[in-house]
Amino acid sequence: MKQWIAWGILSIFAWKDFRAKELPFPWLLAAFLLGAVNFFFSDDGTFLSAIQCLLTGCLVLLLSRASREAIGSGDGWVLMDIGWFLGGAETFALFLCGLFLASVWSAVWLLSGKGGRKKSFAFVPFLWIAETGLLLGGGCL
Known part of the structure; x- marks a missing residue:
């Protein structure tokens, strides 16, 4: 059940991060307190x-x-929020899976000529994809 709560939280934050590339701190704090x-x-x-x-x-x-915020602080807050529900080992595994997926996306983006060194993208949607894969038993992919 806790994994599905974490998935729900990730769903909300992934949508917000994808749309605005920013996460509202009151929402991050509310999820943190709920998890605690x-x-x-x-x-x-x-x-x-x-x-x-x-x-x-x-x-x-x-x-x-x-x-200096090249990695958004919201990503850290989201990982702390869901860490309460998933535990330390599963949160770390989720982070590594999300990092792998984001790395693959970055390589494709750079090779297509659409990305650049100063371009940024939302990371939380990759965490959501990874958690969805882990919940469905397929691993990161």
Whole structure:
């Protein structure tokens, strides 16, 4: 059930990110609080497992800071939001799958001549595609 909640959250954020290439912070915060409440009222709500749930998103937030927002901070927040529902290992696997899919898209985009070094695209839709694949049992693809 938690995986489907994460998929629903990703669906909303993927649509918003695709349309505007920006995620509204109040929505990110609301999803974060919803996940935290759900997590701490579940059976596995220990401090160590909470750190594991948030670790991938926190690392992306640090990369966002270090890259001066070349990587959007919203991506890190989304990973923290869904980390509450998926757990640390599954969130990291989802991030790697999304990164792989975005890399393939980037290569196609660059080779077609439509992309460039300063062009950007939304990352959350790739997380959504990866989660959809994982939920349907097909892996990343």
